[in-house]
Amino acid sequence: xxxxxxxLPSALAGLKVIExxxxxxxxxxxxxxxxxxxEVIKIEPPGAGDPLRQWxxxxxGTSVWWQVQSRNKRSLALDLRTPEGQDVVRRLAVEAxxxxxxxxxxxxEGWGLGPDALLAANPRLIMLRVSGYGQTGPYRDxxxxxxxxxxxxxxxxxxxxxxxxxxxxGVSIGDTLAALxxxxxxxxxxxxxxxxxxxQVIDVALYEAVFNCMESLLPEYSAFGVVREPAGSxxxxxxxxxxxxxxxxxxxxxxxxxxxxxxxxxxxxQRDDLGSDxxxxxxxxxxxxxxxxxxxxxxxxxxxxxxxxxxxLDSASVPAGxxxxxxxxxxxxxxxARGMLQQVRLNDGRVIDVPGICPKLSATPGGHRRNAPxxxxxxxxxxxxxxxxxxxxxxxxxxxxxx
Numbered sequence: 305x306x307x308x309x310x311x312l313p314s315a316l317a318g319l320k321v322i323e324x325x326x327x328x329x330x331x332x333x334x335x336x337x338x339x340x341x342x343e344v345i346k347i348e349p350p351g352a353g354d355p356l357r358q359w360x361x362x363x364x365g366t367s368v369w370w371q372v373q374s375r376n377k378r379s380l381a382l383d384l385r386t387p388e389g390q391d392v393v394r395r396l397a398v399e400a401x402x403x404x405x406x407x408x409x410x411x412x413e414g415w416g417l418g419p420d421a422l423l424a425a426n427p428r429l430i431m432l433r434v435s436g437y438g439q440t441g442p443y444r445d446x447x448x449x450x451x452x453x454x455x456x457x458x459x460x461x462x463x464x465x466x467x468x469x470x471x472x473x474g475v476s477i478g479d480t481l482a483a484l485x486x487x488x489x490x491x492x493x494x495x496x497x498x499x500x501x502x503x504q505v506i507d508v509a510l511y512e513a514v515f516n517c518m519e520s521l522l523p524e525y526s527a528f529g530v531v532r533e534p535a536g537s538x539x540x541x542x543x544x545x546x547x548x549x550x551x552x553x554x555x556x557x558x559x560x561x562x563x564x565x566x567x568x569x570x571x572x573x574q575r576d577d578l579g580s581d582x583x584x585x586x587x588x589x590x591x592x593x594x595x596x597x598x599x600x601x602x603x604x605x606x607x608x609x610x611x612x613x614x615x616x617l618d619s620a621s622v623p624a625g626x627x628x629x630x631x632x633x634x635x636x637x638x639x640x641a642r643g644m645l646q647q648v649r650l651n652d653g654r655v656i657d658v659p660g661i662c663p664k665l666s667a668t669p670g671g672h673r674r675n676a677p678x679x680x681x682x683x684x685x686x687x688x689x690x691x692x693x694x695x696x697x698x699x700x701x702x703x704x705x706x707x
Contacts, residue, residue: 314341315668319494321402322393323347323377324384326354328450328476329434329510330406331373332483337402337490338376339661339670345396345686346374346677350381350707353679364652371648372658374676380687381680381707388705390415395690397422397429402490406434409444419505429503430493432486438509448510450478457514458521464534482513543590544569544597547627554610558601559623561587572620573604646672680707 319342323334326348338344348354354374359367383389394417397403403422405412412418412433419431433439436448454460454477455470464470489506497503524530532540537547537557544566547555560569563586570579578600583589590597605613610626617624626632634657639645644660661670683706687697700706 313668314671315665316340316342319343319402320400321345321404322396322400323404324393324412325404325406325434327356327359327406328373328479329482329486329508330404330432331356332480333432333434333486333490334377334404335373335375336483336487339672340665340668341670342402344377345380345682346377347380347382347384347393348679350383350680350704353379353381357679363650363654363656368656371650371656371676375648375658376673377677378682378686379677379680380683382683383705384415384417386705388700388703390417392687392690392692393417394422394425396686398426399690400426400429401494402430402432404432404434404486408447409433409435409439423503423505427503428497428501430490430497430506431503432490432506432508434482434486434508434510436510438512439505439507450476450480450482450510453478453482453510453514456511458518459514462532462534465536466534468534470534478510478514481517482508482510485513485516538594538598541591542587543594544601546598546601548598548602548605548613550605550610550613551607552609555627556605556610556613556617557625557627558605558617560601561590563587565622566590568620569601569617569622572616572622573601575600575604648672648675650675683707 316337319337321334321337321342321344323331323344323346325331331346331354334342334344334346346354352358354370356373357366357370360369361367380392382392384393393415397417419433422431423429435444436453437443437446451460451472454473457478459473459477460470462470463473486506486508489508493504493506521532524532537555539545539561542561545557545559545561547557550556558569560566566584567579570576578584578597584593584597608616614624614626628636633639634645642660642664644662645657646660647655648658649655658672661672683701684697687700687706688694692700697706
């Protein structure tokens with residue numbers, strides 16, 4: 305009989321995280337930590353809980369998104385507007401390693417839960433604060449959502465076809481970028497605490513997280529006065545890279561912008577006249593004649609279905625891909641082989657697919673340890689852990705402070 309493999313350790317085992325706030329940015333940061341072994345206690349309002357529970361498509365009254373965003377977490381349903389609820393947070397913060405909040409600036413201070421108070425009680429505490437515009441500056445008090453941050457950060461201006469209205473990326477990318485910047489900040493702060501024993505505050509603004517990913521946008525404007533404009537599916541200043549319509553109506557995304565890759569691509573489409581042209585030997589020359597190059601590639605792709613185009617490009621070692629729908633993702637063998645399509649059995653026995661864990665660590669991989677919690681599922685256990693008696697918990701519940 306073969307022995308079961310020994311479970312690999314979790315990278316963040318033993319790390320205690322308190323998650324305040326709701327919806328996307330703060331909870332996504334906490335979810336990422338929870339995936340890698342951190343104990344995350346999610347505090348949400350005792351009435352309806354985190355609004356994400358009701359966002360988009362619901363299964364038995366709860367969003368299936370909830371099963372991704374809150375996996376591996378515990379739920380404490382607690383009213384933060386009450387002195388008793390605030391006292392519970394203080395008790396938790398004294399023992400926590402990390403506290404994550406994404407309220408408007410000043411909300412935590414108004415509850416007596418600002419960093420001055422919490423770090424005085426626990427100098428090792430790392431506090432991640434995510435907000436629309438940051439904790440300082442003239443815009444700090446404005447309400448800020450991810451879509452507004454995407455616009456202010458410069459992204460929304462570029463996500464359009466030339467001359468048409470800028471469009472949303474399609475997912476809450478501003479919130480997610482802020483969350484990932486927050487996770488980076490937490491890991492950096494943990495390294496600093498390891499060396500000094502001191503915690504600190506991490507201030508992440510949604511718009512800054514977007515702006516941090518805008519590549520050469522600002523130096524191009526500073527050096528040349530160039531305002532980069534929308535380019536649709538092309539990559540401005542990098543050629544050829546575009547989405548090309550194929551004979552069956554689908555699109556192939558073709559990235560032939562390396563010098564040797566470009567020559568292979570031109571040989572494949574039987575345009576050696578372009579591949580051997582000295583003027584097109586480097587990116588600058590190709591950018592100057594990108595319309596001509598795109599027309600040649602487009603004419604070739606238009607004569608073939610997507611599958612044939614991609615097969616030919618793969619044989620020529622030219623980077624290319626299909627523009628996937630979620631149905632393509634769910635059917636893709638590479639996604640499944642990499643563990644990015646995981647099945648979760650819900651409490652009623654039904655099984656749904658959810659995204660797997662990213663990134664992949666060889667020695668301390670992340671994993672799905674428990675399903676997303678019901679509202680207040682862990683309230684009693686968490687409150688007892690910070691010293692409340694059964695009688696105290698019953699009183700808080702009777703008053704609606706705890707669920």
